[in-house]
Amino acid sequence: MTSSEPSGGLADRRAAILAAWRDSPTRFREDANAEEDLLHGGYAHRLLVELLTNAADAGASTVRIRLDGDTLSVANDGEPLTRAGLDALTSLRASSKREDGSTGRFGVGFSAVLSVTDEPEILSTTGGVRFSAAETAAIISDIPHIRAEAERRGGVPVLRLPWDPSGPPAEGWTTEVRLPLREPAAITAVLDDFDPALLLALDLARVDLPGRVIDKAEVAKHWRIARRDGSLDPALLADRPAEEHVRTHWWVLAAVIGTGPEQVVHAPTPSSERISLPVRLIGTFPLDTTRQHIQAGPLTDFLIGQAADAIADLLVGDETGPAPELSAVLEAGFPAGAFDAALRDQLIATLTERPWLPGRHTPRDAVTVPDAIVAPLAEAVDGVLPVGWYRIKGLSRLGVRRLATAEIVDLVSGLGREAAWWRSLYSGLSDADLGELGALPVPLADGRTVTGAKGLLLPDGELPDLSALGLRVVHPDAVDPLLERLGARPATPRSVLTDEFVRATVASSYDSEDPAPIADAVLALVAAAELLPGEEPWLAELALPADDGEWYPAGELLLPGGRLAAVVAPDSPFGICDSDAPVAALVAVGVLDTFAVLDMSEVLVADLDELHLDGAADWAGLWGQDALIEQLVALRDLEWVDDWAGALPLLLEHRDALVQPTRVVLEDGSSMTVPSYSKWWLGQQPVLNGLRPRETTTSPALAGLYELATPAAALLGAWPDVAAILNDREACGDLLDRLGDPDRTATPELLADIYARIAAADFGLEPPAMVRVAPDLVVPAADVVVVDQPWLLDRLGDRRPVLGGLPVADLLDAPLLSELQG
Numbered sequence: 053m054t055s056s057e058p059s060g061g062l063a064d065r066r067a068a069i070l071a072a073w074r075d076s077p078t079r080f081r082e083d084a085n086a087e088e089d090l091l092h093g094g095y096a097h098r099l100l101v102e103l104l105t106n107a108a109d110a111g112a113s114t115v116r117i118r119l120d121g122d123t124l125s126v127a128n129d130g131e132p133l134t135r136a137g138l139d140a141l142t143s144l145r146a147s148s149k150r151e152d153g154s155t156g157r158f159g160v161g162f163s164a165v166l167s168v169t170d171e172p173e174i175l176s177t178t179g180g181v182r183f184s185a186a187e188t189a190a191i192i193s194d195i196p197h198i199r200a201e202a203e204r205r206g207g208v209p210v211l212r213l214p215w216d217p218s219g220p221p222a223e224g225w226t227t228e229v230r231l232p233l234r235e236p237a238a239i240t241a242v243l244d245d246f247d248p249a250l251l252l253a254l255d256l257a258r259v260d261l262p263g264r265v266i267d268k269a270e271v272a273k274h275w276r277i278a279r280r281d282g283s284l285d286p287a288l289l290a291d292r293p294a295e296e297h298v299r300t301h302w303w304v305l306a307a308v309i310g311t312g313p314e315q316v317v318h319a320p321t322p323s324s325e326r327i328s329l330p331v332r333l334i335g336t337f338p339l340d341t342t343r344q345h346i347q348a349g350p351l352t353d354f355l356i357g358q359a360a361d362a363i364a365d366l367l368v369g370d371e372t373g374p375a376p377e378l379s380a381v382l383e384a385g386f387p388a389g390a391f392d393a394a395l396r397d398q399l400i401a402t403l404t405e406r407p408w409l410p411g412r413h414t415p416r417d418a419v420t421v422p423d424a425i426v427a428p429l430a431e432a433v434d435g436v437l438p439v440g441w442y443r444i445k446g447l448s449r450l451g452v453r454r455l456a457t458a459e460i461v462d463l464v465s466g467l468g469r470e471a472a473w474w475r476s477l478y479s480g481l482s483d484a485d486l487g488e489l490g491a492l493p494v495p496l497a498d499g500r501t502v503t504g505a506k507g508l509l510l511p512d513g514e515l516p517d518l519s520a521l522g523l524r525v526v527h528p529d530a531v532d533p534l535l536e537r538l539g540a541r542p543a544t545p546r547s548v549l550t551d552e553f554v555r556a557t558v559a560s561s562y563d564s565e566d567p568a569p570i571a572d573a574v575l576a577l578v579a580a581a582e583l584l585p586g587e588e589p590w591l592a593e594l595a596l597p598a599d600d601g602e603w604y605p606a607g608e609l610l611l612p613g614g615r616l617a618a619v620v621a622p623d624s625p626f627g628i629c630d631s632d633a634p635v636a637a638l639v640a641v642g643v644l645d646t647f648a649v650l651d652m653s654e655v656l657v658a659d660l661d662e663l664h665l666d667g668a669a670d671w672a673g674l675w676g677q678d679a680l681i682e683q684l685v686a687l688r689d690l691e692w693v694d695d696w697a698g699a700l701p702l703l704l705e706h707r708d709a710l711v712q713p714t715r716v717v718l719e720d721g722s723s724m725t726v727p728s729y730s731k732w733w734l735g736q737q738p739v740l741n742g743l744r745p746r747e748t749t750t751s752p753a754l755a756g757l758y759e760l761a762t763p764a765a766a767l768l769g770a771w772p773d774v775a776a777i778l779n780d781r782e783a784c785g786d787l788l789d790r791l792g793d794p795d796r797t798a799t800p801e802l803l804a805d806i807y808a809r810i811a812a813a814d815f816g817l818e819p820p821a822m823v824r825v826a827p828d829l830v831v832p833a834a835d836v837v838v839v840d841q842p843w844l845l846d847r848l849g850d851r852r853p854v855l856g857g858l859p860v861a862d863l864l865d866a867p868l869l870s871e872l873q874g
Contacts, residue, residue: 062181062214065142069212070191073198080198080209087163087209089342100126100242101321102164103229104254110227113257119240122233124168127225133176141174141181142214166210168239169231173217176227180217185210249275252307253320253334275307275332276375278365280358288351292338304335304355306362308377317346317391326388327395330377331363346391353394360398368408374441382446404450410438415450421460425480429460432467457481457488464493465503471495471529478532489538495527506539509551515543516576520569521557523548545581549574549588558594567595567603575633575641583640586649592642598627606642611635614645619699624692646702648688649709655681666691671732672716680717685709686729696739703734703768710734710767727769735769745769746783756797756827757790774802774809781815788863792822794830803827804855811859819865825852836866847872 073080100117103126107115110130118125141162165172170185188208192198202208221228233239243261251259251268252275259266281303289297308331317325319337324344327333337355338347346352367378387393407414418435420442430436441447448454455463464477474495481489494508495501502508502524509525518525525543526535541547548554554574561570574594583591592607599612609629610617620626629643639645650663658677660668665686672679687709693699703710713725727735735746740761748770749758758771766772777783788810790796798806803824810817823836829852837851838861845853847869854860861868 062216065138066191066213066215069142070195073192074195077197077201080192080201083212084201084205084207084209087166087211098321099164099167100246101250102162104250104256104259105321106162106229107227108254108256111255112227114260115256115258116222116225116260117243117262119236119243119262122236124231124233124236124239125222125228126231127222127228129224129226132178132226133174133180134178138181138214142212163211165229165231168233168235170210170234171232172210173230174227175217175219175221175230177221180221182215182217183210183213184215187215188213249307249309249332250322252277252305252332253318275309276366277305277307278362279303279305280362284351284354288354291349292351296338299336302336302355302358304333304337304359304362306359306366307332307334308366308375319346325391327392328384328386328388329363329392329396329399330380331366333359333363333395335359348390352391356391356395356398357402359395360402363399364402364406364408367403368410374444379444379446382444382449400449409452410441411435413437415447415452418447419453419455420444420447421455422480422484424482425460425477428473428476428480429464431473432469433463457484461489461492465491467493468501471527474527474530475532478530478534482532482534486537489534492538494535494540495530497525497527500524504538505535507552508535508540509543509548510535510540512543514580515545515548516573516580518548518573518577520573521548522553523551524553545577546583549577549581549583549591555590558591561595562593562603562605564595568597570594571596571631572633575631575637578640579634579637583637585639585642585645586651587640589642589651591640592648594641596638596641596643597630599630600627602627604629606638607644607648609643611638611643611645615698615702616644616646619695619702620689620692621694624689626689626692644689646705647690649706650684650686650688652684653682655684657681664688665729667733667736668729671729675716676719678719682715682717684714684729685712690730690733690737693739696737697741700739700764700768704764706730707767731767731769739768740765740770746771746786753799753802756799757787757802774806778809778813781813781817784810784813784815785817788817788820791824792820792830794822797828798824800827807854807860807863808856811856811863814859817863819863823852823854823864823866825854833864833866836864837872838864838866838868840868841870844869844872 073083104115107126107128107130110128112128112130115126115128162172171183173182174180185208188210189202191213192202192208218230246259246261246266248266248271251266251271257268281301284300284302286297286300289300315327315329315332317323317327317337318332318334319325319339320334323337323339323346325346335355335358338349338351339345340347363381367375367381381396381399384396387396404415409415409418413435418437419433420437421429422442423439426436426439426442430438437452442454445454453459460481474493478492481492490506491503492505493501493503494505496508497511505526507524509523510531511525511528526540536542541551557570558574561567564570571594574591578591592605594606595603596606596609598604598609604627606629608626610620610626612628612630617626617628626644629638631638635645642648650665652663655663656677657672657675657679660672663684663686665688668686672681685708687703687706709730710728711731712728714728715723715725717723726732736744738744740748740759743759745761745765745768747759748761748765749755749772750761750763750766750770751773752760754771754774761770771777771783777787787806791798791806803826819833821833822830823833824830825836831852835850835852836854837848838856839845839853840857840861849872851872853869854864854866858868860866
């Protein structure tokens, strides 16, 4: 056979190895240990990977795998077995793969077959070789020290003694590995679980498995792949074994198929070096002696840098957004090991410095914002990344600024943009925290841009011309629902009227150089809002024209021909309104058609003078300056009435202001309830046919002592009954005087107990000079005796009796009947 033919001289090889074992007692042990190390050092579970790698190294394009009964067949169409291959197979740690770029080709990896068989065989068109544990055990049986060592170990090294092959490879194939299996079922599971992605690391076109054919081109379609390769600087190989110095070609391949579980590095066959990145990483990484872990050193550092650069290519994404693996890379947890940590650090460093982000931005020049506002901000701010990037929180590790809502607001402050641009921004911020949007710029219809939406008005096409009011109306093209959620109000007539700028304009309208446009605008709003009188009391400050040519606050004008104008004195301080606006609008802004009502809470007595209520200081004079009126409801301008008969219907329209008692908290913290200011004031004035209401009654029981009035007069202060009088000290004194007036009469029913009831009120009144002793009879108090014991009536003499007891006697300063001498 030629030097390239492997099978010639197998017997000589076998004899030479046996001689070495026989001559050196330790040689057998060393060979057995070496094979055992390879088997337990990581190759037991790598059978198919190693055999496919060997086929790829032989230049095969196709590998066929079959399970025929108890025998596994792995055939390929590559170069046949050579003498160098045979040398490698029988030398355990040597390898035939010194040529640059070789991956496997029957090196130490072939020992993986021992995990499933004791009788591996390689059949090739150039010959072949077979190994056999049984035949090796038989041939050493006559060498005592070897036999003893084998018995002690429980077996012999299989891949040392070569035997003649059983025949040629399967038809159509150049090389076939045949493995009689110890446990065929285990191989079935391995075949079923075969990972098609293994082809990415191998120069094979296809693998023909039982029941399926895996085509590398089809596999590659499902992966995104980036590759780097080149020639090594010899300095990087200085610490590597001598046989590696000729392998100067390097390459790394990174492939992704979407996020997935942890991977292992392929060097190029799978190692035990785990990485936490969702990347299939394959390359010419140097392995340690176990062929399980990547050997640290300058070469590995160089290849890690190249791998990071390739992986970075896969993370850029496209116009639809970032690659799905990017989040997993940036948010990975603890490294899986030293290699993983170094790879991740290098990848982060690469991504940090490289202009790989959309728009060729480096991370330090880029910002991410929520997807909804990418479009508007990208027009105005440099470095805004496209839709999808904001969701990748780990970008901050690279220096990408992830803008929070408050930062976005700061960023856009001061930008000069069209109103429609602002609306698109507001729309994108609809889900943001409203508390962080308080300073959001808003363009106005007048061209200004203001800070914050609170209090702004959202335009409504039905509004009248409001240019005179200085309103802050949002530009129509910027209107978005977000602005209303932030405090802007739809510009309905009512909402405009409550705007602070409208209030300020109304308050200063009297001092305006030209109040007319302001008056017209406000009256038009009031009419459109159908505002009722008193709903917005501050409108009474609106300057309106009067018939004397002057301007007055609306609250100081009378409605021409109105009801109040007909009953006030000619010298009153009111003007007569001279406006063409609807009457309802004029009345709503405060022009007087009836009495104005003051309604205020928590008013100090000391502040009453500022309210310009006639006589209010007298009403509250006994309470103290620090007394607090909880709710003051009062009719204004009563002092200017000169037609009380005509004014009475107007007064009766304000029932609450008349009848609702007023609660007062005194300086010592105690409280009391008193008649309302309006009822008190009216009670002092001759408003009922020239009489004060306190001089009249609506109760027939009091007729004769008071003028009888209609029931409505009770609202103005006419006495409804005796009980009401007895609650008022001044009224009780007046009643005592009326009882002593000979020109008046009293009903018998009233007279029966009236003095006793007045005495029970206990106001400490001055005794009367005259006392009524009969409905129509009044006598001097000195002639009266209080009958406390009726059986002593014989003591009366010339005195006039009054029913009662000691309290009545004290009230009248009269003696008791029981005190008189019989």
